[in-house]
Amino acid sequence: MVDVITVVYVCGRCFSADSAPGPCPRCALPRVRCEPGGLADPSRQPPSDAHGRLLSRAPVWWLRAWHAARYPSQAMPAYDQP
Numbered sequence: 399m400v401d402v403i404t405v406v407y408v409c410g411r412c413f414s415a416d417s418a419p420g421p422c423p424r425c426a427l428p429r430v431r432c433e434p435g436g437l438a439d440p441s442r443q444p445p446s447d448a449h450g451r452l453l454s455r456a457p458v459w460w461l462r463a464w465h466a467a468r469y470p471s472q473a474m475p476a477y478d479q480p
């Protein structure tokens with residue numbers, strides 16, 4: 399059986415990743431908790447509008463994690479829906 403990484407901590411500046419929380423060893427910034435989901439999870443796709451135009455090149459899981467880390471008390475923008 400293949401193990402799927404469901405939680406990863408990513409630095410928002412240099413994108414170094416680790417399986418444990420803590421500051422980035424390169425930047426000293428706290429890593430962002432990300433939940434990329436399984437291989438078929440739709441949050442692995444970049445968000446697009448009703449016409450199929452990409453709203454970002456980043457996957458939804460990254461946008462969701464970054465927004466939650468930066469604006470913890472604000473609602474997610476509409477692009478959160480894949």
Ligand SMILES: [Zn+2]
Pocket residue numbers: 409410411412413414422423424425426427
């Ligand atoms: Zn870093």
